[in-house]
Structure formats: structure tokens, C-alpha cells
Amino acid sequence: MLAIGEVSRRSGVASSALRFYEERGLITSERAGSGHRHYPRSVLRRIAFIVFAQRIGLTLEEIGAELAKLPPHRAPNRRDWSRLSATWTLRIDQRIAELERLKAGLGDCIGCGCLSLKRCKLANPGDRAAGLGPGPRYWIGDQPLAGA
Amino acid sequence: MLAIGEVSRRSGVASSALRFYEERGLITSERAGSGHRHYPRSVLRRIAFIVFAQRIGLTLEEIGAELAKLPPHRAPNRRDWSRLSATWTLRIDQRIAELERLKAGLGDCIGCGCLSLKRCKLANPGDRAAGLGPGPRYWIGDQPLAGA
DNA sequence: CCTTGACTTCAAGCTAACTTGAACTTGTAG
DNA sequence: CTACAAGTTCAAGTTAGCTTGAAGTCAAGG
Numbered sequence: 017m018l019a020i021g022e023v024s025r026r027s028g029v030a031s032s033a034l035r036f037y038e039e040r041g042l043i044t045s046e047r048a049g050s051g052h053r054h055y056p057r058s059v060l061r062r063i064a065f066i067v068f069a070q071r072i073g074l075t076l077e078e079i080g081a082e083l084a085k086l087p088p089h090r091a092p093n094r095r096d097w098s099r100l101s102a103t104w105t106l107r108i109d110q111r112i113a114e115l116e117r118l119k120a121g122l123g124d125c126i127g128c129g130c131l132s133l134k135r136c137k138l139a140n141p142g143d144r145a146a147g148l149g150p151g152p153r154y155w156i157g158d159q160p161l162a163g164a
Numbered sequence: 165m166l167a168i169g170e171v172s173r174r175s176g177v178a179s180s181a182l183r184f185y186e187e188r189g190l191i192t193s194e195r196a197g198s199g200h201r202h203y204p205r206s207v208l209r210r211i212a213f214i215v216f217a218q219r220i221g222l223t224l225e226e227i228g229a230e231l232a233k234l235p236p237h238r239a240p241n242r243r244d245w246s247r248l249s250a251t252w253t254l255r256i257d258q259r260i261a262e263l264e265r266l267k268a269g270l271g272d273c274i275g276c277g278c279l280s281l282k283r284c285k286l287a288n289p290g291d292r293a294a295g296l297g298p299g300p301r302y303w304i305g306d307q308p309l310a311g312a
Numbered sequence: 313c314c315t316t317g318a319c320t321t322c323a324a325g326c327t328a329a330c331t332t333g334a335a336c337t338t339g340t341a342g
Numbered sequence: 343c344t345a346c347a348a349g350t351t352c353a354a355g356t357t358a359g360c361t362t363g364a365a366g367t368c369a370a371g372g
Binding site: 167168169179183198199200201 | 318319320321
């Protein structure tokens with residue numbers, strides 16, 4: 017069992033962040049009689065997952081949903097983890113594809129002045145990986161005219 | 165010359181956002197006697213640039229710095245724009261490379277439980293494209309032990 | 313002239329993901 | 343026993359990128 021400071025040092029994630037993750041239900045801890053948190057070693061793998069997932073572009077809420085799929089009362093094994101990461105691979109590929117499209121569009125769209133909202137769909141609408149807040153962005157594929 | 169509502173409709177960017185961009189120096193407007201903003205058509209291309217750049221992962225501050233490189237008293241031409249986007253291509257490639265590393269690391273690191281801070285450097289330290297706030301993240305390449 | 317809608321400014325609010333500070337308790341070393 | 347580091351909770355602050363609301367102005371149609 018590890019104290020919060022120990023986990024923080026080993027993971028590189030601040031203690032305050034760990035408490036925050038716990039509040040959000042991403043990790044759990046047992047409490048000593050004193051009230052101090054104690055973590056099993058396996059929490060480190062869980063934290064690694066969180067950090068990787070963030071880097072890929074998932075929100076903490078999404079990450080929480082993924083983690084909830086792990087077996088509740090058993091230490092996750094290799095297969096459990098790889099099942100989760102399978103969906104990531106898809107997301108990563110989608111994000112890469114979007115970046116490739118953006119790259120290709122740099123010359124075509126900004127360079128040439130093609131600002132037609134109909135022609136210039138560089139990104140797939142469904143992608144929330146880059147999570148840039150609300151508000152329509154026709155150029156990035158939000159379908160300005162079709163539909164509603 | 166276009167009114168702010170017109171620019172908003174054509175670009176898909178909210179009027180409030182346009183005012184915000186102006187406040188941050190990303191775009192400029194002329195004022196009618198009434199105080200209303202009037203934009204030249206060229207502002208649309210500038211806005212397109214902003215939207216694309218955000219999608220790639222640049223902050224508004226970085227975008228402002230890029231836009232500041234455009235000729236001040238002349239409408240930017242194709243070459244001007246492509247000069248700017250040249251640096252983006254590099255960023256995009258770096259980000260793609262990071263995503264590829266993450267993808268490759270999914271199985272290796274989380275799957276197998278390799279949580280060693282020394283071995284598990286999946287991302288390049290300098291990359292701010294994903295901009296996930298402060299705090300060290302050893303696993304993503306922040307060099308925990310070397311250096312200070 | 314009156315209404316309506318588009319515009320103005322300014323201040324405050326929002327979300328995500330944390331951090332920071334205050335005030336307090338616990339565990340350990342000397 | 344006394345320090346002091348490390349832990350606790352809770353509330354409030356931070357940054358980015360806007361949005362929303364209040365209060366008021368301006369322009370065009372009837």
C-alpha cells in the first residue's frame with residue numbers, strides 16, 4: 017500500500033490531482049484509521065491509463081466511463097486493459113486522419129482562398145478529440161446548410 | 165465591407181467570438197460613424213486561418229503571433245499564407261508522430277504494466293499541441309530524473 | 313414617429329482540470 | 343515531548359476561449 021505522496025512521486029501526478037481524480041470517481045483509495053489515503057500498487061496502472069487517455073484527447077468524464085468497464089472486484093489483467101485501449105486505437109486513427117486532412121487543406125484552402133463553406137470540409141464532424149468548445153465551425157465540417 | 169453579423173454568418177464564428185478575437189488582436193475592423201464594425205472581405209480568410217489553427221492545436225496567443233508575421237499594410241497573398249502554414253505542417257507531423265507513439269505504446273505500456281518512468285517515454289516533451297495544463301507528466305516524456 | 317432588429321460596451325458567468333490557501337490532524341525522528 | 347513533514351477537508355482561484363446579460367444606440371420599414 018502506498019501513501020498519496022508516494023503515488024504522486026511515482027506517477028508524476030500531483031497529490032491534488034489524485035484527490036481530484038478520486039472525487040471524480042476515476043480512482044479509489046482505502047483509508048487508514050487516521051483518514052490518510054492508502055492506494056494499492058495497481059492504482060499506478062490506472063493512473064497511467066488516465067494520463068495516456070488525456071494525451072489522446074479524452075476528457076476525464078470519458079476516461080471515467082472507460083474505467084468503469086473494468087471488472088469491479090478483481091485486479092484488471094492484460095486483456096482487460098487491451099480491451100479498453102482497442103477503442104482508443106480507433107480514436108487515434110481518426111484524429112490522425114483529421115490532421116492529415118488539415119495538412120492537405122493548408123495549401124488548398126487557405127493558400128488559394130477557397131473559403132466556400134460547402135467545399136471546405138476538412139474534418140469529420142463527429143470528432144470531439146480536439147474539444148474546442150461550443151459554437152459552430154462550418155469550416156471544420158459542421159454541415160452549415162444541410163439538415164436543420 | 166461586411167457587418168459583424170454577416171461575417172459571423174459566413175464564417176460560422178459567433179459575433180461574440182469575433183469581438184473577442186478583435187480584443188486579442190487577431191483581427192481588426194474599421195468603424196462606421198455609428199460605432200458599428202465593418203470588415204473587409206479578407207477578414208474571412210484570416211478567420212479561416214484562426215479556425216484551422218485552433219483545430220491543429222495552437223492557442224489563440226500562438227495564432228496571434230503567426231498572424232503578426234503577415235505584411236501589415238497589404239492584403240496577404242498566397243505566398244504569405246503558405247509561409248505561415250509551413251510551420252504548421254511541422255507541428256502536425258509532430259503531433260501525428262506522438263499519436264503513433266501513443267498507439268504503439270498502448271499495448272506495450274498499459275497492457276504489460278510497464279510503468280517504469282525511465283522506459284516509458286511515449287511523447288516528445290516539447291509538444292504543447294495537446295495543451296493539457298500544467299503539472300508534470302512523467303509518462304508522457306517530461307524527464308523525471310535527468311536534469312534538475 | 314414607432315417598432316424591430318442589429319449593433320455597441322462592459323462585467324460577469326461558464327467548463328475543464330486542476331492548484332492554492334487556510335485551518336487543522338497525524339506520524340515519525342530526535 | 344517537541345518539531346516538522348505529510349496528510350486531511352473545503353472553498354476559492356486559475357487559464358483558455360468564449361458566452362450571456364444588462365443597458366443602451368442606430369438604421370430601416372411602415
